[in-house]
Amino acid sequence: MNKIISVSSQPVPNLSATSERSQIEAERIQEVLTLLTSLVAREEATIKLIIDCLYDIGYVNLIDKKVRFRPLNSVAKFVGKRSKPVAKIFAWRWFMKNCPQLIARWLYLKVKF
Template sequence: MTIVRQNALNTNVSPSVNPPETLAEKQVEAERMRDVMLLLQNLINSEEATVKLILDSLYDVGSVNLINQKLRLKPLNRVMKLIARMSKPVFRTLAFNWFKKNCPQLITNWLHSKVTFESTENIPQQVAVEVAELQPYPIPPTENPYQEIKNLRSQVRLLAWISIIAIAVLVVTAIRLN
Protein backbone atom coordinates (compact mmCIF):
# COMPACT_ATOMS: atom_id res chain seq x y z
CA MET A 1 0.00 0.00 0.00
CA THR A 2 1.40 3.38 -0.94
CA ILE A 3 0.32 6.82 0.13
CA VAL A 4 0.42 9.58 -2.44
CA ARG A 5 0.19 13.17 -1.23
CA GLN A 6 -1.51 15.80 -3.31
CA ASN A 7 -1.90 19.51 -2.68
CA ALA A 8 -5.45 20.70 -2.95
CA LEU A 9 -4.30 24.01 -4.46
CA ASN A 10 -1.44 25.09 -6.62
CA THR A 11 1.83 25.29 -4.65
CA ASN A 12 3.45 27.76 -7.07
CA VAL A 13 1.78 30.69 -5.27
CA SER A 14 4.20 32.43 -2.93
CA PRO A 15 2.95 33.02 0.61
CA SER A 16 2.00 36.60 1.31
CA VAL A 17 3.60 38.49 4.17
CA ASN A 18 1.21 39.19 7.03
CA PRO A 19 1.14 42.79 8.28
CA PRO A 20 1.77 43.31 12.03
CA GLU A 21 -1.93 44.02 12.67
CA THR A 22 -2.84 40.57 11.34
CA LEU A 23 -0.24 38.91 13.57
CA ALA A 24 -1.57 40.78 16.59
CA GLU A 25 -5.13 39.76 15.68
CA LYS A 26 -4.04 36.13 15.35
CA GLN A 27 -2.40 36.25 18.80
CA VAL A 28 -5.56 37.76 20.34
CA GLU A 29 -7.66 35.13 18.55
CA ALA A 30 -5.47 32.29 19.88
CA GLU A 31 -5.64 33.74 23.40
CA ARG A 32 -9.43 34.06 23.25
CA MET A 33 -9.78 30.48 22.00
CA ARG A 34 -7.60 29.30 24.93
CA ASP A 35 -9.98 31.24 27.19
CA VAL A 36 -12.95 29.45 25.60
CA MET A 37 -11.30 26.07 26.20
CA LEU A 38 -10.57 26.95 29.85
CA LEU A 39 -14.16 28.10 30.33
CA LEU A 40 -15.44 24.84 28.86
CA GLN A 41 -13.16 22.86 31.19
CA ASN A 42 -14.44 24.89 34.13
CA LEU A 43 -18.03 24.32 33.01
CA ILE A 44 -17.48 20.55 32.81
CA ASN A 45 -15.85 20.49 36.26
CA SER A 46 -18.58 22.58 37.89
CA GLU A 47 -21.45 20.78 36.15
CA GLU A 48 -20.17 17.22 36.57
CA ALA A 49 -23.58 15.88 37.59
CA THR A 50 -25.23 17.40 34.51
CA VAL A 51 -22.60 15.96 32.17
CA LYS A 52 -23.00 12.52 33.76
CA LEU A 53 -26.79 12.70 33.36
CA ILE A 54 -26.37 13.62 29.69
CA LEU A 55 -23.95 10.72 29.17
CA ASP A 56 -26.34 8.35 31.00
CA SER A 57 -29.21 9.39 28.74
CA LEU A 58 -27.09 8.94 25.62
CA TYR A 59 -25.96 5.51 26.86
CA ASP A 60 -29.53 4.39 27.58
CA VAL A 61 -30.78 5.37 24.13
CA GLY A 62 -27.68 4.23 22.24
CA SER A 63 -27.32 0.84 23.94
CA VAL A 64 -30.99 -0.09 23.44
CA ASN A 65 -30.91 0.98 19.79
CA LEU A 66 -27.65 -0.88 19.14
CA ILE A 67 -28.90 -4.06 20.81
CA ASN A 68 -32.22 -3.91 18.92
CA GLN A 69 -30.36 -3.39 15.66
CA LYS A 70 -27.76 -6.15 16.12
CA LEU A 71 -29.67 -8.86 18.02
CA ARG A 72 -32.96 -10.13 16.64
CA LEU A 73 -33.45 -13.08 19.02
CA LYS A 74 -35.78 -11.99 21.85
CA PRO A 75 -34.15 -13.94 24.72
CA LEU A 76 -30.65 -12.84 23.74
CA ASN A 77 -31.90 -9.29 23.21
CA ARG A 78 -33.35 -9.14 26.74
CA VAL A 79 -30.19 -10.59 28.29
CA MET A 80 -28.00 -8.08 26.49
CA LYS A 81 -30.21 -5.18 27.62
CA LEU A 82 -29.82 -6.43 31.20
CA ILE A 83 -26.05 -6.60 30.78
CA ALA A 84 -26.08 -3.09 29.28
CA ARG A 85 -27.96 -1.76 32.31
CA MET A 86 -25.51 -3.46 34.67
CA SER A 87 -22.48 -2.05 32.84
CA LYS A 88 -23.79 1.52 32.94
CA PRO A 89 -21.71 2.66 35.96
CA VAL A 90 -18.50 1.51 34.28
CA PHE A 91 -19.50 3.33 31.09
CA ARG A 92 -20.35 6.47 33.06
CA THR A 93 -16.89 6.59 34.65
CA LEU A 94 -15.00 5.90 31.44
CA ALA A 95 -17.14 8.22 29.33
CA PHE A 96 -16.88 11.09 31.81
CA ASN A 97 -13.09 10.80 31.95
CA TRP A 98 -12.93 10.78 28.14
CA PHE A 99 -15.37 13.68 27.92
CA LYS A 100 -13.45 15.71 30.47
CA LYS A 101 -10.14 15.12 28.67
CA ASN A 102 -11.20 15.52 25.01
CA CYS A 103 -14.43 17.47 24.66
CA PRO A 104 -13.25 20.97 25.66
CA GLN A 105 -10.69 20.92 22.84
CA LEU A 106 -13.11 19.35 20.36
CA ILE A 107 -15.85 21.88 21.16
CA THR A 108 -13.34 24.77 21.03
CA ASN A 109 -12.08 23.66 17.62
CA TRP A 110 -15.63 23.32 16.35
CA LEU A 111 -16.63 26.75 17.65
CA HIS A 112 -13.47 28.28 16.19
CA SER A 113 -14.30 26.80 12.78
CA LYS A 114 -17.74 28.41 13.02
CA VAL A 115 -16.42 31.92 13.71
CA THR A 116 -13.45 32.07 11.30
CA PHE A 117 -15.61 32.63 8.16
CA GLU A 118 -12.67 31.79 5.88
CA SER A 119 -13.42 30.30 2.51
CA THR A 120 -11.98 26.87 1.96
CA GLU A 121 -10.50 27.77 -1.43
CA ASN A 122 -7.93 30.11 0.19
CA ILE A 123 -6.54 27.43 2.48
CA PRO A 124 -4.11 24.95 0.92
CA GLN A 125 -4.84 21.49 2.20
CA GLN A 126 -2.89 18.28 2.07
CA VAL A 127 -5.00 15.41 0.80
CA ALA A 128 -3.75 11.91 1.46
CA VAL A 129 -4.76 9.40 -1.16
CA GLU A 130 -4.29 5.74 -0.38
CA VAL A 131 -3.59 3.47 -3.28
CA ALA A 132 -3.88 -0.19 -2.45
CA GLU A 133 -3.82 -3.23 -4.64
CA LEU A 134 -6.98 -5.23 -4.18
CA GLN A 135 -6.61 -8.96 -4.16
CA PRO A 136 -9.70 -11.14 -4.08
CA TYR A 137 -10.18 -13.48 -1.16
CA PRO A 138 -8.97 -16.85 -2.36
CA ILE A 139 -11.61 -19.53 -1.94
CA PRO A 140 -10.13 -23.00 -1.83
CA PRO A 141 -11.65 -25.02 -4.64
CA THR A 142 -12.33 -27.98 -2.36
CA GLU A 143 -14.54 -26.06 0.09
CA ASN A 144 -18.14 -25.17 -0.49
CA PRO A 145 -18.84 -21.54 0.58
CA TYR A 146 -22.41 -22.44 1.55
CA GLN A 147 -21.15 -25.17 3.86
CA GLU A 148 -18.75 -22.68 5.44
CA ILE A 149 -21.62 -20.24 6.04
CA LYS A 150 -23.68 -23.03 7.65
CA ASN A 151 -20.74 -23.93 9.91
CA LEU A 152 -20.26 -20.31 10.95
CA ARG A 153 -23.97 -19.91 11.71
CA SER A 154 -23.97 -23.01 13.86
CA GLN A 155 -20.90 -21.74 15.73
CA VAL A 156 -22.68 -18.42 16.36
CA ARG A 157 -25.75 -20.26 17.69
CA LEU A 158 -23.56 -22.40 19.93
CA LEU A 159 -21.74 -19.36 21.32
CA ALA A 160 -25.07 -17.58 21.91
CA TRP A 161 -26.41 -20.54 23.90
CA ILE A 162 -23.18 -20.86 25.88
CA SER A 163 -23.42 -17.13 26.72
CA ILE A 164 -27.04 -17.46 27.81
CA ILE A 165 -26.23 -20.47 30.00
CA ALA A 166 -23.20 -18.74 31.52
CA ILE A 167 -25.25 -15.64 32.34
CA ALA A 168 -28.04 -17.76 33.80
CA VAL A 169 -25.52 -19.59 36.00
CA LEU A 170 -24.10 -16.24 37.08
CA VAL A 171 -27.55 -14.91 37.97
CA VAL A 172 -28.48 -18.09 39.89
CA THR A 173 -25.17 -17.93 41.79
CA ALA A 174 -25.72 -14.26 42.63
CA ILE A 175 -29.25 -15.00 43.87
CA ARG A 176 -28.08 -17.88 46.04
CA LEU A 177 -25.30 -15.76 47.56
CA ASN A 178 -27.80 -13.06 48.53
Protein backbone atom coordinates in the same frame (compact mmCIF):
# COMPACT_ATOMS: atom_id res chain seq x y z
CA MET B 1 16.74 44.98 -22.77
CA ASN B 2 17.07 44.73 -19.00
CA LYS B 3 13.79 45.25 -17.29
CA ILE B 4 13.97 46.88 -13.93
CA ILE B 5 11.23 45.71 -11.61
CA SER B 6 10.15 48.26 -9.13
CA VAL B 7 9.76 46.64 -5.73
CA SER B 8 8.08 49.71 -4.27
CA SER B 9 5.17 49.51 -6.73
CA GLN B 10 4.06 46.07 -5.47
CA PRO B 11 1.98 46.03 -2.31
CA VAL B 12 3.72 44.43 0.66
CA PRO B 13 1.42 42.30 2.78
CA ASN B 14 1.26 43.32 6.38
CA LEU B 15 2.59 40.13 7.91
CA SER B 16 2.84 41.55 11.40
CA ALA B 17 -0.88 42.44 11.47
CA THR B 18 -1.85 38.96 10.29
CA SER B 19 0.51 37.35 12.78
CA GLU B 20 -0.76 39.59 15.56
CA ARG B 21 -4.38 38.77 14.71
CA SER B 22 -3.61 35.03 14.66
CA GLN B 23 -1.91 35.33 18.03
CA ILE B 24 -4.93 37.17 19.49
CA GLU B 25 -7.27 34.51 18.06
CA ALA B 26 -5.17 31.74 19.59
CA GLU B 27 -5.17 33.48 22.98
CA ARG B 28 -8.94 33.98 22.89
CA ILE B 29 -9.57 30.36 21.90
CA GLN B 30 -7.31 29.29 24.77
CA GLU B 31 -9.47 31.43 27.09
CA VAL B 32 -12.62 29.76 25.71
CA LEU B 33 -11.03 26.36 26.33
CA THR B 34 -10.22 27.34 29.91
CA LEU B 35 -13.76 28.56 30.46
CA LEU B 36 -15.23 25.37 29.02
CA THR B 37 -12.98 23.25 31.23
CA SER B 38 -14.13 25.26 34.24
CA LEU B 39 -17.75 24.88 33.19
CA VAL B 40 -17.37 21.11 32.88
CA ALA B 41 -15.84 20.90 36.35
CA ARG B 42 -18.62 23.03 37.91
CA GLU B 43 -21.43 21.19 36.15
CA GLU B 44 -20.21 17.66 36.80
CA ALA B 45 -23.56 16.45 38.17
CA THR B 46 -25.49 17.82 35.20
CA ILE B 47 -23.11 16.28 32.68
CA LYS B 48 -23.25 12.92 34.45
CA LEU B 49 -27.04 13.02 34.28
CA ILE B 50 -26.83 13.79 30.55
CA ILE B 51 -24.44 10.85 30.08
CA ASP B 52 -26.86 8.67 32.06
CA CYS B 53 -29.79 9.59 29.81
CA LEU B 54 -27.79 9.13 26.63
CA TYR B 55 -26.55 5.73 27.81
CA ASP B 56 -30.12 4.58 28.53
CA ILE B 57 -31.15 5.46 24.99
CA GLY B 58 -27.94 4.40 23.27
CA TYR B 59 -27.41 0.92 24.62
CA VAL B 60 -30.98 -0.16 23.80
CA ASN B 61 -30.77 1.22 20.26
CA LEU B 62 -27.33 -0.30 19.68
CA ILE B 63 -28.40 -3.73 20.92
CA ASP B 64 -31.62 -3.63 18.89
CA LYS B 65 -29.63 -2.74 15.79
CA LYS B 66 -26.78 -5.25 16.23
CA VAL B 67 -28.44 -8.23 17.96
CA ARG B 68 -31.38 -9.58 15.96
CA PHE B 69 -31.75 -12.93 17.72
CA ARG B 70 -34.54 -12.35 20.28
CA PRO B 71 -33.28 -14.40 23.28
CA LEU B 72 -29.77 -13.04 22.87
CA ASN B 73 -31.20 -9.53 22.53
CA SER B 74 -32.80 -9.77 25.97
CA VAL B 75 -29.60 -11.09 27.54
CA ALA B 76 -27.56 -8.33 25.89
CA LYS B 77 -29.95 -5.69 27.24
CA PHE B 78 -29.66 -7.18 30.72
CA VAL B 79 -25.85 -7.06 30.52
CA GLY B 80 -25.97 -3.56 29.06
CA LYS B 81 -28.12 -2.32 31.91
CA ARG B 82 -25.81 -3.88 34.52
CA SER B 83 -22.66 -2.43 32.95
CA LYS B 84 -24.01 1.11 33.12
CA PRO B 85 -21.89 2.28 36.12
CA VAL B 86 -18.65 1.21 34.44
CA ALA B 87 -19.67 2.75 31.14
CA LYS B 88 -20.55 6.02 32.90
CA ILE B 89 -17.05 6.19 34.44
CA PHE B 90 -15.41 5.75 31.05
CA ALA B 91 -17.82 8.20 29.41
CA TRP B 92 -17.10 10.83 32.09
CA ARG B 93 -13.34 10.45 31.66
CA TRP B 94 -13.68 10.71 27.88
CA PHE B 95 -15.91 13.76 28.23
CA MET B 96 -13.48 15.52 30.59
CA LYS B 97 -10.53 14.80 28.31
CA ASN B 98 -12.07 15.57 24.90
CA CYS B 99 -15.23 17.66 25.01
CA PRO B 100 -13.83 21.07 25.99
CA GLN B 101 -11.41 20.90 23.04
CA LEU B 102 -14.09 19.63 20.66
CA ILE B 103 -16.54 22.33 21.71
CA ALA B 104 -13.89 25.08 21.51
CA ARG B 105 -12.84 23.92 18.01
CA TRP B 106 -16.49 23.76 16.89
CA LEU B 107 -17.19 27.25 18.23
CA TYR B 108 -14.06 28.62 16.53
CA LEU B 109 -15.16 27.14 13.21
CA LYS B 110 -18.56 28.81 13.65
CA VAL B 111 -17.02 32.29 14.03
CA LYS B 112 -14.24 31.82 11.47
CA PHE B 113 -15.30 33.13 8.06
